[in-house]
Amino acid sequence: xxxxxxxxxxxxxxxxxxxxxxxxxxxxxxxxxxxxxxxxxxxxxxxxxxxxxxxxxxxxxxxxxxxxxxxxxxxxxxxxxxxxxxxxxxxxxxxxxxxxxxxxxxxxxxxxxxxxxxxxxxxxxxxxxxxxxxxxxxxxxxxxxxxxxxxxxxxxxxxxxxxxxxxxxxxxxxxxxxxxxxxxxxxxxxxxxxxxxxxxxxxxxxxxxxxxxxxxxxxxxxxxxxxxxxxxxxxxxxxxxxxxxxxxxxxxxxxxxxxxxxxxxxxxxxxxxxxxxxxxxxxxxxxxxxxxxxxxxxxxxxxxxxxxxxxxxxxxxxxxxxxxx
Amino acid sequence: xxxxxxxxxxxxxxxxxxxxxxxxxxxxxxxxxxxxxxxxxxxxxxxxxxxxxxxxxxxxxxxxxxxxxxxxxxxxxxxxxxxxxxxxxxxxxxxxxxxxxxxxxxxxxxxxxxxxxxxxxxxxxxxxxxxxxxxxxxxxxxxxxxxxxxxxxxxxxxxxxxxxxxxxxxxxxxxxxxxxxxxxxxxxxxxxxxxxxxxxxxxxxxxxxxxxxxxxxxxxxxxxxxxxxxxxxxxxxxxxxxxxxxxxxxxxxxxxxxxxxxxxxxxxxxxxxxxxxxxxxxxxxxxxxxxxxxxxxxxxxxxxxxxxxxxxxxxxxxxxxxxxx
DNA sequence: ACAGTTATGTCAATCGCTGGTCATACAGAA
DNA sequence: TTCTGTATGACCAGCGATTGACATAACTGT
Numbered sequence: 001x002x003x004x005x006x007x008x009x010x011x012x013x014x015x016x017x018x019x020x021x022x023x024x025x026x027x028x029x030x031x032x033x034x035x036x037x038x039x040x041x042x043x044x045x046x047x048x049x050x051x052x053x054x055x056x057x058x059x060x061x062x063x064x065x066x067x068x069x070x071x072x073x074x075x076x077x078x079x080x081x082x083x084x085x086x087x088x089x090x091x092x093x094x095x096x097x098x099x100x101x102x103x104x105x106x107x108x109x110x111x112x113x114x115x116x117x118x119x120x121x122x123x124x125x126x127x128x129x130x131x132x133x134x135x136x137x138x139x140x141x142x143x144x145x146x147x148x149x150x151x152x153x154x155x156x157x158x159x160x161x162x163x164x165x166x167x168x169x170x171x172x173x174x175x176x177x178x179x180x181x182x183x184x185x186x187x188x189x190x191x192x193x194x195x196x197x198x199x200x201x202x203x204x205x206x207x208x209x210x211x212x213x214x215x216x217x218x219x220x221x222x223x224x225x226x227x228x229x230x231x232x233x234x235x236x237x238x239x240x241x242x243x244x245x246x247x248x249x250x251x252x253x254x255x256x257x258x259x260x261x262x263x264x265x266x267x268x269x270x271x272x273x274x275x276x277x278x279x280x281x282x283x284x285x286x287x288x289x290x291x292x293x294x295x296x297x298x299x300x301x302x303x304x305x306x307x308x309x310x311x312x313x314x315x316x317x318x319x320x321x322x323x324x325x
Numbered sequence: 326x327x328x329x330x331x332x333x334x335x336x337x338x339x340x341x342x343x344x345x346x347x348x349x350x351x352x353x354x355x356x357x358x359x360x361x362x363x364x365x366x367x368x369x370x371x372x373x374x375x376x377x378x379x380x381x382x383x384x385x386x387x388x389x390x391x392x393x394x395x396x397x398x399x400x401x402x403x404x405x406x407x408x409x410x411x412x413x414x415x416x417x418x419x420x421x422x423x424x425x426x427x428x429x430x431x432x433x434x435x436x437x438x439x440x441x442x443x444x445x446x447x448x449x450x451x452x453x454x455x456x457x458x459x460x461x462x463x464x465x466x467x468x469x470x471x472x473x474x475x476x477x478x479x480x481x482x483x484x485x486x487x488x489x490x491x492x493x494x495x496x497x498x499x500x501x502x503x504x505x506x507x508x509x510x511x512x513x514x515x516x517x518x519x520x521x522x523x524x525x526x527x528x529x530x531x532x533x534x535x536x537x538x539x540x541x542x543x544x545x546x547x548x549x550x551x552x553x554x555x556x557x558x559x560x561x562x563x564x565x566x567x568x569x570x571x572x573x574x575x576x577x578x579x580x581x582x583x584x585x586x587x588x589x590x591x592x593x594x595x596x597x598x599x600x601x602x603x604x605x606x607x608x609x610x611x612x613x614x615x616x617x618x619x620x621x622x623x624x625x626x627x628x629x630x631x632x633x634x635x636x637x638x639x640x641x642x643x644x645x646x647x648x649x650x
Numbered sequence: 651a652c653a654g655t656t657a658t659g660t661c662a663a664t665c666g667c668t669g670g671t672c673a674t675a676c677a678g679a680a
Numbered sequence: 681t682t683c684t685g686t687a688t689g690a691c692c693a694g695c696g697a698t699t700g701a702c703a704t705a706a707c708t709g710t
Contacts, residue, residue, distance in 0.1 A: 016688085250604055251606075342657085352657045357658080
């Protein structure tokens with residue numbers, strides 16, 4: 001592959017000058033700038049990002065660590081992060097931690113090795129020691145972190161409220177909340193609080209149950225849904241903590257001959273594609289994932305520039321009504 | 326961050342020696358090896374991959390270019406590729422081409438710039454000029470490419486056959502195939518051929534229709550499904566070219582009061598998570614995505630080692646029966 | 651005693667690019 | 681005329697590793 005030197009030689013300039021046009025530094029006449037671009041095209045020159053990063057001590061790569069790739073919520077986050085990164089000339093290094101602390105840690109180390117511009121961490125675990133002394137900004141999405149890392153979340157409390165209010169407004173009298181994983185305290189827990197507060201305020205009967213990590217990994221909640229339905233037979237409204245859970249609630253109901261929305265109303269969370277692909281479609285709480293992704297990338301960009309960034313940003317949620325309620 | 330030099334100084338050795346243990350080169354006593362590892366841990370040393378790649382003229386990063394991230398089929402491919410890459414100490418640079426030629430090209434250039442070990446390309450387009458003179462192996466998944474690039478596909482022809490045979494075996498007499506995008510010739514086209522060949526052989530009435538790129542981008546096939554159903558009112562069996570299409574067929578049927586599987590049987594393709602999240606579950610043709618992903622990564626690894634790799638590998642498919650037939 | 655193996659040091663080039671310091675021109679402006 | 685801004689050249693250290701040539705020991709085994 002052609003190098004800067006080749007370009008310099010071919011264009012009769014020096015490496016210094018060529019480097020200057022490449023980085024928009026110092027004085028450059030329009031004429032030589034064109035000349036350089038022409039030669040670059042002619043030689044099919046591509047700057048060696050490795051060398052660049054080495055010399056600049058930082059790359060334009062952003063590490064993204066998620067606990068799950070196939071899960072539609074994370075697939076959407078990844079997709080929106082990639083788009084936002086592309087718009088700002090960043091590249092995405094993707095890692096799947098599978099929710100495991102040790103893999104998460106290992107991936108952070110790999111990010112260090114690769115001198116990333118920053119890391120975006122989507123996680124369900126809660127460990128903070130390993131995030132000290134990082135030489136790059138770390139942005140957490142939907143996760144609590146202190147220690148100098150910034151966090152991006154959506155208004156989960158309000159999401160829970162919206163769901164409860166909607167179900168109650170539709171006439172439900174006995175509600176059930178099916179949560180995500182239970183092992184750690186995380187922003188999503190506030191969905192439950194919002195939900196319960198509204199139920200209490202409106203004097204509506206309710207119950208909250210949580211699934212487990214294992215179910216989450218497999219995206220297979222059937223058994224627990226069945227058990228919960230057995231345990232709460234009067235239930236006529238369900239608030240599921242994700243659309244994937246909600247989709248499975250629909251299936252279990254169908255199998256049991258429970259008609260949705262006539263006998264049972266269901267509200268999901270996230271508003272990812274499955275929500276619209278089921279029959280009926282799932283009424284859900286929409287997270288502004290795209291905006292959250294853009295905020296995350298932009299925060300890394302600004303933090304790299306030495307700017308201060310807010311340590312916690314919260315985004316609003318909205319209810320999207322479909323056939324399940 | 327600590328450098329090799331720091332480690333050398335701290336352990337009373339030289340950079341050369343430390344580099345030797347890092348790369349398992351030359352003679353090293355167990356004692357110094359341990360010493361070096363200890364110091365590395367003590368200093369929290371992480372080799373600078375930028376410097377390494379620069380010096381070795383190749384990184385342990387693999388570029389993955391997909392036309393879509395949220396689409397469950399690609400989400401699964403990405404997930405399996407990440408896992409396979411991790412097992413072999415590779416990292417994934419993820420790019421979303423959105424099916425656009427120019428972005429695909431741009432991403433290939435970025436991969437060049439980053440001196441990737443190889444690129445895995447999932448694409449629907451068919452352009453070949455830009456893949457010449459690549460300094461790294463390029464593996465195509467589900468796409469035809471010549472010009473010294475390797476291809477991985479699944480037995481689409483047989484998949485089409487399986488679908489048709491299954492529907493006919495279940496008593497369908499008037500079949501409809503809903504294809505993916507039509508603008509380019511690609512392996513998925515053979516699904517249609519397998520399907521049609523069986524229909525002809527069994528003297529069963531059939532029709533094949535294709536959707537468009539636009540629908541594909543949005544994963545929104547409702548309108549075309551409605552139109553196709555209107556155009557082919559006698560249809561009692563549908564073979565959709567992806568599970569996402571199949572899921573929407575289920576919805577359209579539900580809306581029209583067509584009972585699945587009693588009045589209409591539906592077979593999808595891919596066997597991704599949506600297939601099991603719908604009601605009823607979707608009978609589908611399963612692609613061995615995990616094996617395909619492993620093959621792709623392993624081919625890059627072997628090709629980097631100068632090995633010859635097969636230019637075309639085909640994987641078998643199987644039919645997974647669920648409630649939709 | 652001598653070759654061969656093992657273990658390390660020394661030294662320096664190299665990878666491709668950044669970015670600083672100087673020096674050198676040639677403008678036009680004061 | 682001198683000053684200042686513009687445009688380049690020339691040079692080079694530095695980023696953090698790899699890798700090769702060569703030297704120097706200390707051990708083995710024969």
